[in-house]
Amino acid sequence: MEPIIEFKNFSFKYRAQQEPTLYDINLKIYPGEKILIAGPSGSGKSTLAHCINALIPCSFRGDVKGTLRVCGQEPAKAGVFGMSKKVGTVLQDTDGQFIGMTVAEDLAFALENDAVPQNEMYERVNKVAELVSMSSFLTHAPGELSGGQKQRVSLGGVLVDDVDILLFDEPLANLDPATGKRTIALIDEILKKEKLMVLIVEHRLEDVLYKDVDRIIVVNEGRIIADERPDDLLCKDVLEQQGIREPLYITAIKHAIRGSDKKLQPKDAPQHIESMRVEPYREDVLRWFTQVELPNRRNENQPILEVKNLSFAYSPDAPRVLSDINFTIRRGEMLSIVGKNGAGKSTLSSLICGFYRPAKGQILLNGKDISPLSVKERGEQIGLVMQSPNQMISKPMIMEEVGLGLAVRGVPAKEIEERVHETLKICGLYPFRNWPVNALSFGQKKRVSIASILVMNPQVLILDEPTAGQDYRHYTEIMEFLKKLNEEMGLTIIMITHDMHLMLEYTDRAIVLADGHLITDDTPAKVLTNEEAADRAYLKKTSLYDLAIKCGIEKPDELVDRFIAYERTLRRAKQQEDTAGTGKAGGRKGENR
Amino acid sequence: MTKLLSYQEKDTWIHRLCGVTKLLFFLLWCITSALTYDTRILAAMIAISLALFAMSKTEWKQVAGVFKMVLIFMVLNVVAIFLLSPYQGCEIYGSHTVLFQWFAGHDVTAEELFYLLNVVMKYFTIAPSIFIFMVTTDPSEFAASLSRVGVPYMASYSVAIALRYIPDVQGDFRRIRNAQEARGIEMSGKAKLKDRITRTASIIFPLLFSSMEHISVVSNAMELRGFGKKKTRTWYAQRKLQAGDYIVLALSVVFTVIALVITFHDGSRFYNPFAG
């Protein structure tokens, strides 16, 4: 069979960069295949995808060596328009891709550009709307849709063109876990109905593997590191070495059999926990599980933030966005607030910060009602860090940016400088203090935005999706940094997130919201092994739960807790090794986002 | 945030008209209202506007907030004219009928008041037509219909994108402003003018910068889906002009012509009750 995509000795260098981003790529992909491309940020995986749809080299200029053929054409010659008939690209940013004013118009966008007559357009739009189950939303504006629905529209918008190849650029980055799972199922369904080849670029491996994938291609530093069937790949250590997170149950089994002469075997079908043969490893898991010690993580400190009977609606006759929320947070806690998009998480943080006024109820800080305090006054005690650092950074230079909050409060220049230096040291940004913000990597910018809040010495830090769109390495970097702040400075940290890994690994407690109600307030391990709560809040049970059940462990949440504790000790040991050795090479990272 | 006018789906003959019909009507209406100072024409226009407003089944609460703004600006403008040009009316109408003395040397004349009455009437001819236009025109169909009257489709699509992204930008602006306010950066508040401007810069810069990123994402997404590859383009939301559209267009033109003829037949755009 002829390959539908073929890279031959292919290299690419961005015009603005010194080094090529892709080196000598050789890759064949055949019709009907479903391929996952995985790799950390800056590995070249998105560059690889952009070569296929001709954005490279047509929109992002650079030097190409070697050949690439897609559906018998050379993308560089066919151009972006030429390739758009063959390759449908679904971008990570569902808001950016939603161009039409309504669902129907967005689905029709490619047809409009092709000057397809209106009657034919109606027909094709209806057909594709059905395919992505959006038929009853045709007149809705993007603002009325959830992230998952917008993504369905994006998908429909490219399927309307009878493409041969579907390209997904990090499709799960902005979705809550349950919606992500449904997206993967939908892709699978469409693949069964239409003759297509699917290419998914994503680092959330476990979520993509929810449905069968033919091959996983691991990319790093511009080269293909591995190209194997999932069952084979998962048995090796390639993923871990490349900084890609394995499915948790795989990691757990690997921990359990470490030291023994056992190896994970492809014949046991490790691709899905549901269908995997766990028996050969069961004894090891049970033994390992009892060896790990559970730390006591009870926090008995004084309450720092109390929320009492809190309710909110945008206007007195509008439906309630939050009703009767109650919880107490103690000094030094690190906890997560989770729930699907629109569950009321952001509204809750807006109420705490004073952007909105509650309809009913009280918020106490250190036992005192904060309702008389203004937004600015609250900001001195409760710091808010937004999702994207670009939404906060307003000065071109790092020192100015971090000192801004103090400067507008009239703190003397001398003191500002001292406090900024001190904060930059804590955040590991001191060596960069005289740099412009744009010379930093995304992760470093994130730390700048956290530093600009920390400099005001808040008692509580609220972070909105601190790790959204980050690969495993940056994720770990940011989260370890927050953990350090929490442990060493005793800072209380609240994270609003839909990242289940984050919640499991770094927080001791999870407050779960669904439809404006607080439905659970418990340890993350308990939340993620509680089927009912997980369902209502659009969370996803962790695969460790399935592993525990399959191994016959009575309390699945204990396996989860012990797994997390074990991972933490591993990470700590590794970090001490790192700091003992040479310091991490920081500095400029040419990231192409 | 101020509540702004927005489209609301309803089924009236005005809603069913094409966006471009309403736009042309609106432009003709604006021209007539700007040119005529014939009080009878203005009165007729107000009557027609109000009748149309009623027929569009627009609820008062949809427009009440904006109507307040209209009144505020109207009062400011009228006061400004009265203070700065107290005898503008006398110049126009060529007479000076003192009603009373406001203070020394400052007469309140019937001519000035009549002139101001005309200015006020102009506001009331335009405001209802804007309300009708904004709340009865489907933005999708409007952008699509622009290309019908010869606007190049690239430009029509700029209008579509503007209408599509106003709510998104508004949401971003609110979130960014809130977060910066929590850091202590407020636009209002007591500070020197220069500080207020630099603070505003600190709020607008992140908004502008995220918008610039957005521009590149959206352009790529549009290019990937073939925008701009052909000389022509069809529109999903475009509607054919119906009999109703032609009737409205014809009536608008006829009305404009009649109104302007009546206004200018004596060589002056002003209706002068003070003459003779």
Add this chain to the structure above:
Amino acid sequence: MDKKKFGIQEVVATGIGTALFVVLTTVQIPTGIPNTALQPRMAVLAFFAAVFGPIVGGIVGLLGHALGDALFYGSVWWSWVFPEGVVGIAIGALAVKYAVREGGFGKKQIILFNVVQVIANAVAWIVVAPVLDILVYAEPANKVFLQGVAAWGGNIVIIGILGTLLLAAYAKVAGKSSSLTKEN
């Protein structure tokens, strides 16, 4: 990007620039002088004109002003809509010279930008707007010229400070940075 006059990027920039201009319509910085608040949206208009050129600048000005006033204030004064387009076109005419996207917005360009904006605003608000006000709306001359001068003053201040700040900051962000070394 290609040197197309009005390509996809310009279409999108016009649309999103207009959306920004409209959203910022109600954001005003009071000056202390009654009835003359500074309008940050003017700085955004100047920004888009200086970065993307005269067509984008012109449309953002015209469309943004008409749409913003209609949506928030329920009235459209065409005699003030057109001058807004004049400002966008005039500032945008020399966009290539400011070289903002190439990171070249230095002292020379800042001076040029400000000279252009002061003249552009003078033409727009002291000439075009009052003349249209008199011809079209038959408003009293001294009132409209006074208004025009006030608008001119406010706009050159806000574009001069805020517009320059935004452009300089963006040029730093968009342009390449010179070699940087870590310090201890």
